[in-house]
Amino acid sequence: MKQSKWKEQIxxxxxxxxxxxxxxxxxxxxxxxxxxxxxxxxxxxxxxxxFVPDSALTIEQQSFIHSLQLYNLRSVMRLVVNYDVNxxxxxxxxxxxxxxxxxxxxxxxxxxxxxxxxxTDLELYKFRLEEALCSxxxxxxxxxxxxxILAEKxxxxxxxxDLLIKKFFAERLSTLFSSNYRSYLMLKNRYFLNxxxxxxxxxxxxxxQYNRFKELAVQFDNHENLGLEQVVExxxxxxxxxxxxxxxxxxxxxxxxxxxxxxxxAAGNYSENNNSDLGPAEKxxxxxxxxxxxxxxxxxxxxxxxxxxxSLDNSTYEQLCSVYSEPLEKLSESFRPVHECSSxxxxxxxxxxxxxxxxxxQLLHGGNLxxxxxxxxxxxxxLIQRGIEYKATERWGVVPKNNQDEGSVYFRSTNxxxxxxxxxxxWSMLIQARLPFVIKLPVENEKSIEMEKDKLCVFxxxxxxFDQKNKEKCDxxxxxxxxxxxxxxLLSEKNSVIYVGEDPYFTTTLExxxxxxxxxxxxxxxxxxxxxxxxxxxxxDFLVEILPSTLLVSGxxxxxxxxxxxMSLAENx
Numbered sequence: 001m002k003q004s005k006w007k008e009q010i011x012x013x014x015x016x017x018x019x020x021x022x023x024x025x026x027x028x029x030x031x032x033x034x035x036x037x038x039x040x041x042x043x044x045x046x047x048x049x050x051f052v053p054d055s056a057l058t059i060e061q062q063s064f065i066h067s068l069q070l071y072n073l074r075s076v077m078r079l080v081v082n083y084d085v086n087x088x089x090x091x092x093x094x095x096x097x098x099x100x101x102x103x104x105x106x107x108x109x110x111x112x113x114x115x116x117x118x119x120t121d122l123e124l125y126k127f128r129l130e131e132a133l134c135s136x137x138x139x140x141x142x143x144x145x146x147x148x149i150l151a152e153k154x155x156x157x158x159x160x161x162d163l164l165i166k167k168f169f170a171e172r173l174s175t176l177f178s179s180n181y182r183s184y185l186m187l188k189n190r191y192f193l194n195x196x197x198x199x200x201x202x203x204x205x206x207x208x209q210y211n212r213f214k215e216l217a218v219q220f221d222n223h224e225n226l227g228l229e230q231v232v233e234x235x236x237x238x239x240x241x242x243x244x245x246x247x248x249x250x251x252x253x254x255x256x257x258x259x260x261x262x263x264x265x266a267a268g269n270y271s272e273n274n275n276s277d278l279g280p281a282e283k284x285x286x287x288x289x290x291x292x293x294x295x296x297x298x299x300x301x302x303x304x305x306x307x308x309x310x311s312l313d314n315s316t317y318e319q320l321c322s323v324y325s326e327p328l329e330k331l332s333e334s335f336r337p338v339h340e341c342s343s344x345x346x347x348x349x350x351x352x353x354x355x356x357x358x359x360x361x362q363l364l365h366g367g368n369l370x371x372x373x374x375x376x377x378x379x380x381x382x383l384i385q386r387g388i389e390y391k392a393t394e395r396w397g398v399v400p401k402n403n404q405d406e407g408s409v410y411f412r413s414t415n416x417x418x419x420x421x422x423x424x425x426x427w428s429m430l431i432q433a434r435l436p437f438v439i440k441l442p443v444e445n446e447k448s449i450e451m452e453k454d455k456l457c458v459f460x461x462x463x464x465x466f467d468q469k470n471k472e473k474c475d476x477x478x479x480x481x482x483x484x485x486x487x488x489x490l491l492s493e494k495n496s497v498i499y500v501g502e503d504p505y506f507t508t509t510l511e512x513x514x515x516x517x518x519x520x521x522x523x524x525x526x527x528x529x530x531x532x533x534x535x536x537x538x539x540x541d542f543l544v545e546i547l548p549s550t551l552l553v554s555g556x557x558x559x560x561x562x563x564x565x566x567m568s569l570a571e572n573x
Contacts, residue, residue, distance in 0.1 A: 109122060
């Protein structure tokens with residue numbers, strides 16, 4: 001691309017961003033970003049002395065593009081979402097984690113500086129990053145480089161004040177537009193170029209690179225006469241990073257790869273499922289990440305309309321999130337911990353922990369073993385990550401030792417001389433939220449009671465062993481269970497009551513929960529969004545199939561088979 005064409009493209013993006021930022025319903029982050037973008041673009045062109053209309057882009061110009069993702073309007077909009085703190089922990093936690101990884105990257109880049117200006121820029125970028133992180137994590141500078149301490153501090157991020165978090169992201173947004181950040185990106189690109197050279201020493205890698213460069217060269221004028229290094233010089237930062245990723249995934253002979261890259265695919269699932277077969281370089285690649293709202297397929301993972309301005313070819317699950325975006329957003333934004341709650345925290349009767357209840361909760365998962373296993377992993381991760389903040393509670397019971405895994409989170413050793421161990425009979429947490437729509441619950445005598453929009457409710461999610469009738473009590477893995485509670489209404493004679501503070505909440509019966517199980521699925525999706533916990537593909541596929549048939553966007557519950565026939569069918573299948 002010639003510099004004249006590049007300048008024209010950037011100015012078109014600027015104009016469109018300005019238009020979007022001027023809209024009356026534009027998010028605050030979009031308005032702020034568009035203002036800063038205009039100022040920065042004008043300043044960049046006024047200060048640069050290397051603008052030559054008919055020449056190829058300079059490295060400084062490529063860095064400028066990459067810093068603000070000025071490849072097209074869509075990529076800029078993706079970037080904006082990463083700084084929207086109003087979207088909750090789905091943005092906040094990955095944003096802070098990415099900043100932490102950037103510090104590790106800086107240490108690897110220092111040896112690639114060529115002059116005092118580059119060294120100074122990198123040091124200034126590092127200083128601002130350290131200052132901002134120390135403030136939001138409430139830790140010392142040296143703690144930022146200790147993984148165990150850092151992991152401990154991250155747990156408490158969700159408890160930080162809104163003011164502190166907004167201050168952190170305001171600082172990060174300011175840094176995004178700085179020349180120091182552009183220098184950091186140039187050095188990182190230099191690192192990737194060096195890594196490509198190293199990988200090229202392997203004949204197989206060299207052949208792969210040559211073929212890929214040949215494909216990419218077609219986009220340039222007179223490409224037939226361009227040598228490999230000339231092609232490399234013309235590629236933008238994003239393409240270089242993608243080449244590195246592709247090369248590393250094909251070989252285990254690469255050296256250490258940078259742990260931070262805003263334009264590369266997140267490989268979390270890859271590394272998690274295939275770690276045993278990965279070389280050291282590939283395992284490092286698992287930390288390379290996309291913008292916060294982007295998935296491994298380059299698709300968006302947000303409920304908000306901001307990202308929909310430039311929609312991608314979304315997966316069916318993401319399309320589902322888009323359809324239910326309004327209630328999902330309202331629900332997740334209303335989440336609050338339940339700080340004070342009366343007994344029973346746990347299910348109130350012994351018979352609640354028997355096979356009937358276990359079958360019910362398995363039925364809520366469609367009876368699909370993959371979905372059940374995925375739900376268990378999801379719930380366990382939720383309890384571990386958010387348990388402290390949301391007052392997760394545990395109830396332990398003594399069971400025969402047998403062959404239990406005492407290293408599991410569900411078991412703990414007692415006296416070695418006895419034949420028993422402690423088993424975590426139930427482990428759960430409560431989330432208070434507001435209903436995003438009106439919903440009707442069935443009560444006795446074929447009547448119903450209406451739960452109005454914005455009514456407070458409590459959702460309990462956890463794991464429990466439902467084997468009270470089993471004398472051996474030898475189940476190794478608990479079932480996931482849910483409980484819905486609504487404030488102020490006695491829903492049935494079979495309802496239990498708890499008190500949140502001084503306010504009474506009544507539990508739903510299994511029949512009532514079965515009727516509004518679509519709301520349970522909505523809670524799971526909102527939890528995934530709010531707490532940055534990924535649902536497995538099996539769980540996503542299940543939700544795509546089941547949610548529309550159990551809950552309409554309006555909150556209306558379509559007619560489905562009553563619980564009793566469904567339970568009978570499940571028992572006989």
